[in-house]
Amino acid sequence: MSGPVAPADAAPGEPAPVAAAIERHDARITEVGGLTVRRLLPKRTRRTVGAWCFVDHVGPTTATMGIGPHAHIGLHTVTWLLEGELRHTDSLGTEQAIRPRQLNLMTAGRGVAHAEESTGASTSIHAVQLWVAQPSATRGGAPAFEHHAELPVVELGAATATVLVGSVDGTTSPARTDSPLVGLAVDLRGAASVPLDVGFEHAVAVLEGAVAVGDDIVAPGQLAYLGPGRDALNLRAGDARLLVLGGAPFDEEILMWWNFVARDRSEVADAWRDWQQGDDRFGSVDSSLERIDAPPLR
Numbered sequence: 394m395s396g397p398v399a400p401a402d403a404a405p406g407e408p409a410p411v412a413a414a415i416e417r418h419d420a421r422i423t424e425v426g427g428l429t430v431r432r433l434l435p436k437r438t439r440r441t442v443g444a445w446c447f448v449d450h451v452g453p454t455t456a457t458m459g460i461g462p463h464a465h466i467g468l469h470t471v472t473w474l475l476e477g478e479l480r481h482t483d484s485l486g487t488e489q490a491i492r493p494r495q496l497n498l499m500t501a502g503r504g505v506a507h508a509e510e511s512t513g514a515s516t517s518i519h520a521v522q523l524w525v526a527q528p529s530a531t532r533g534g535a536p537a538f539e540h541h542a543e544l545p546v547v548e549l550g551a552a553t554a555t556v557l558v559g560s561v562d563g564t565t566s567p568a569r570t571d572s573p574l575v576g577l578a579v580d581l582r583g584a585a586s587v588p589l590d591v592g593f594e595h596a597v598a599v600l601e602g603a604v605a606v607g608d609d610i611v612a613p614g615q616l617a618y619l620g621p622g623r624d625a626l627n628l629r630a631g632d633a634r635l636l637v638l639g640g641a642p643f644d645e646e647i648l649m650w651w652n653f654v655a656r657d658r659s660e661v662a663d664a665w666r667d668w669q670q671g672d673d674r675f676g677s678v679d680s681s682l683e684r685i686d687a688p689p690l691r
């Protein structure tokens with residue numbers, strides 16, 4: 394049942410109904426490191442969800458990934474695999490295999506470089522990479538790396554939710570967050586109600602299967618956005634895997650260019666010059682892959 398709410402539907406003095414509609418965005422199909430990806434964020438009309446500012450969904454595919462050393466500033470990269478195995482190497486000296494259901498979280502701060510490639514241990518890959526914009530309070534800080542092989546899991550009706558970052562239903566991830574944020578990887582086989590922080594905005598990214606988000610069906614390649622003011626997210630699916638991403642609306646205007654999350658052009662230009670000149674700011678990465686140049690600044 395649906396339709397506009399008439400004055401007769403709600404007596405004066407009753408609380409206004411929360412908008413039921415979701416905002417749906419289709420992915421842009423692009424290519425990264427030899428792989429076709431569905432880019433779900435940023436969109437021109439939806440740049441951030443909380444501090445989440447980038448969502449790439451890859452696979453499942455039998456192609457192999459090889460992304461040579463490249464630089465980041467002002468963000469966390471969050472890598473999560475459903476299938477396959479990747480090797481992460483970075484300018485902090487980290488070398489870390491990433492396997493399904495493990496969280497890889499790199500903090501760029503003022504500058505970091507890393508490379509990501511398939512290890513050959515698996516013939517297929519199915520993964521997401523997400524970026525989280527760092528707030529001004531921390532974005533000039535030191536780079537860092539965390540690997541979480543084990544994360545807390547919460548049962549919510551027919552959903553099994555792994556808590557990547559933040560908290561749900563009183564269970565909190567050990568992963569670092571620099572702003573109020575939540576990230577859940579959900580396996581769904583039936584109906585579930587996911588409790589939400591009413592101050593957060595949220596998005597659902599479906600990775601496998603089709604999911605009813607309220608009354609809307611969302612499939613892989615689509616992002617469903619839900620504004621603040623909701624205390625629960627009602628989901629239903631036969632058999633699906635999805636991400637629930639949320640956070641306090643990010644109140645800083647960001648400028649994303651290449652792999653940099655900055656605030657203005659001059660900051661991008663400084664990072665561009667430092668990377669192109671091989672400045673110590675970004676260190677060096679022990680990788681057999683070719684270093685990636687930043688595209689020309691216009």
Ligand code: MN
Binds near residue numbers: 463465470507652
């Ligand atoms: Mn990267």
